[in-house]
Amino acid sequence: MSMTSHGYRSSNIKDPKLLMWIFLASDCMFFGSLIGTYLVYRGRSLVGPYPQDLFDIPLTTISTFVLLMSSFLMVMALYYLRKNKIQSFRLATFGVIIFGSIFLGFQVFEFSHFAHEGLTLQQNLFGSSFYVLTGTHGIHVAIGVLWLISLLITSYIRPMTSKDEVYLDVAALYWHFVDIVWIVIFTVVYLIEFI
Amino acid sequence: MSHNNHKGGAAIYVITAVFLAILTYIEFGLIQYKWLGDGNPATILTIVALSIVKFIAVISIFMHLKDDNKTLFGFFAAGLVFAFAIFVAMSFLFTVNSTKNRIAAPTTDNLSSHESSNHNILVEEAGFRFPAGPKNQAYVIERPFESTKDYSFSLDSSNSSVSSPSNSQDSVALESFDWQELGQKTFNSCSSCHQATGTGIPGAFPPLNKNAALKYNSDREYLLKAVTFGLTGEIDVDGNSYNSAMPAWGYLSDEEIAAVLNYVLSSWDNPNTVVNFEAYSPNDVNSIRALNLSSDDTLKQRP
Numbered sequence: 001m002s003m004t005s006h007g008y009r010s011s012n013i014k015d016p017k018l019l020m021w022i023f024l025a026s027d028c029m030f031f032g033s034l035i036g037t038y039l040v041y042r043g044r045s046l047v048g049p050y051p052q053d054l055f056d057i058p059l060t061t062i063s064t065f066v067l068l069m070s071s072f073l074m075v076m077a078l079y080y081l082r083k084n085k086i087q088s089f090r091l092a093t094f095g096v097i098i099f100g101s102i103f104l105g106f107q108v109f110e111f112s113h114f115a116h117e118g119l120t121l122q123q124n125l126f127g128s129s130f131y132v133l134t135g136t137h138g139i140h141v142a143i144g145v146l147w148l149i150s151l152l153i154t155s156y157i158r159p160m161t162s163k164d165e166v167y168l169d170v171a172a173l174y175w176h177f178v179d180i181v182w183i184v185i186f187t188v189v190y191l192i193e194f195i
Numbered sequence: 196m197s198h199n200n201h202k203g204g205a206a207i208y209v210i211t212a213v214f215l216a217i218l219t220y221i222e223f224g225l226i227q228y229k230w231l232g233d234g235n236p237a238t239i240l241t242i243v244a245l246s247i248v249k250f251i252a253v254i255s256i257f258m259h260l261k262d263d264n265k266t267l268f269g270f271f272a273a274g275l276v277f278a279f280a281i282f283v284a285m286s287f288l289f290t291v292n293s294t295k296n297r298i299a300a301p302t303t304d305n306l307s308s309h310e311s312s313n314h315n316i317l318v319e320e321a322g323f324r325f326p327a328g329p330k331n332q333a334y335v336i337e338r339p340f341e342s343t344k345d346y347s348f349s350l351d352s353s354n355s356s357v358s359s360p361s362n363s364q365d366s367v368a369l370e371s372f373d374w375q376e377l378g379q380k381t382f383n384s385c386s387s388c389h390q391a392t393g394t395g396i397p398g399a400f401p402p403l404n405k406n407a408a409l410k411y412n413s414d415r416e417y418l419l420k421a422v423t424f425g426l427t428g429e430i431d432v433d434g435n436s437y438n439s440a441m442p443a444w445g446y447l448s449d450e451e452i453a454a455v456l457n458y459v460l461s462s463w464d465n466p467n468t469v470v471n472f473e474a475y476s477p478n479d480v481n482s483i484r485a486l487n488l489s490s491d492d493t494l495k496q497r498p
Contacts, residue, residue, distance in 0.1 A: 013264050021267045025274025032278025036285035046387060047442040061223040065216060068249075072212035075257045079205050122440065176257045180250050187222070187246040194226045195239045 020170045024177045027140075031181050034136060035188055038129040045124035051193045054114050063106035064186045067141075070099035071179040074172045081165055086155060093152045096175065100145040107138045130189070137185060140178045147171050211256045218245050372450070372476055378458025381451045384444075385459075393463050399439065401432045407459050408468035413498035418456050419475065419483040421497075425490035430497060443490060449477035 077092035111131070119127045151168055154160070222245050224230050231238045255261035260268055385403070389395050393404035410417050425443030429436055444452060453475040460469055488496070 013266060018267070021270045025270045025277075028271070028274035028278045029281060032281045033285065036282040039282075040285050040288050046384065047444065048446050057223065057227055061219065061227075065219055068215045068219060069212065071253060071257055072208060072215075075208045076205060079208065118443075118446070123442065173258055176253050179257075180253050183246055183249045183253070187242055191222060191226050191242055192239070195234070195242070 014166050014169075016166055016170045017173070020173050024173065027177065031133075031136070031184075034129075034133045035184065038133050038189060041125040041129045045126040047124050049114075049117050049119045049123070049126075051126060051130075051189075054117055054119060055190055055193055056110075057190065057194060059106065059110070060186065060190050063103050064182060066099050066106070067103050067179050067182050070096045070103070071176050073099065074175045078165075078168055078172050081160060081168055086160065089160075090152060090155055093148055093155075097145055097148050097152065100141055100148070100175075104138060104141055104145070107134065107141075111135075133189070134185065137178065137181055140181070144171070144175045144178055147174070207256060211252055215249055215252060218249050221245060372453070372474070374450075374454035374457045374474065377450060378454035378456075381447065381455035382458050385455065393459065393465075395432075397435055398437070401430065401435075401437045403459050404463040404465060405468050406432050407456075408465040410498060411460055411472070412468075412470050414496075415473075416479075416483060417493075417496065417498055418459075419452065419480055420486070420488060420493045422452055422456060423480065423483055424486075424488040424493050426493045426497070427490040428494040430494070440490065445484065449480040449484075452480045453477050 073092045073095040077089050077096060080086075080088040080092055119130075121127055121131050148171060151164070151171060154164060222242055225238050225242055229235075229238075231241065254271075260271070388400040389403045390400070393402055393407070395402035395404075395406075407418060410421075421441060423443065423445045425445075426441040427439075429438040431437075447455075457474045459465065460472055460474075466472070
């Protein structure tokens, strides 16, 4: 199933894929400024609660692990679809959806715990910059989950075409990107606090 | 698909996943178990290096960038470079130069003197109101006290009990509650907004000089409420209106809240304005805590 027979363009890059990479490049700048904002305001909150009072490293390590493993399942889903192993593809995609949802569950738990400890969006600079950064990331994860659910449903209602394969490829790029953003957040926001 | 970007089997993905999991566990161990020792600068370097390795592993293997078209890599690299540039630019946001022309050049002696009220200057950048000053000192505000208190007391009504143990322990100290030093020390966390001499900043932070005494005269409990529960919304002080938020300081101890207000009421012009001043005791704070107000309630109860 050579892609050139469906050729969208002579450069051999499929349009959706090119567009996704351009989007990711711009999203990079978006997260770059949110992380920058967080770091610039770090340590400048006039009132508590402060990060060290709230962060729970074991818990966040688990959710980081969950997200990394979802990335692994994502790449496996693409691999199986390319091999035309539809059942395995479905299983892997389902795994990504579940892991992504677990990650979101951790985040909801974390946010409500922090809010109960007195950290609201308005409480201090830490609250505003932390919630905006991790909240934006969480919304990215949620969009990814919905997107994969739609691809999974598609695989049940009609046979997957090579076009679907490109869409899965693009969704996978998005998903991995969300994962690498979290790799940075985990280090720069959480771990650094305890060095 | 005849692309070369998935020539290998799934093994490479499995290996990468195991590798990523191990690196994450190492990061965890470095922080949680202090494998390299507490406060070792090597820890931060290792953690940053490990994250970069993880980042590259996901991009090159999971996202197939290693074997994919170089144009794609070009886009992504450009995005990363811009993100980094934004980041570097932002880190200059609060340096001396970017705020220089708004700061009335202070001399070294008025910086340390208690009389200086112009060493804290309000900087409005990126929509945030923030007190800033020369040489970064004025706004790198450290946590003033080690408070082991639970922050959650203002959210749940069982809280008044949070502070009672400290009171019963101090029942002797209660009679001779020595607030002068504690009050002055605690006021360090107020002076960034209300200024060292209680003048406030017109339009941003209301004065405490005179104003606090007048509020005390009309309602002895109001100041306790404003500090413990915060205050939001539009207020008028001496013909100037302020519409901002005063953070809730409820996480300070009863002693600290009582002490700081006693300090305010006995400083500057306040002693000349206040009528029948009776110093607050930690117990007064404790009974205010039990009211469990919100910062909006404080506004409604403002005299």
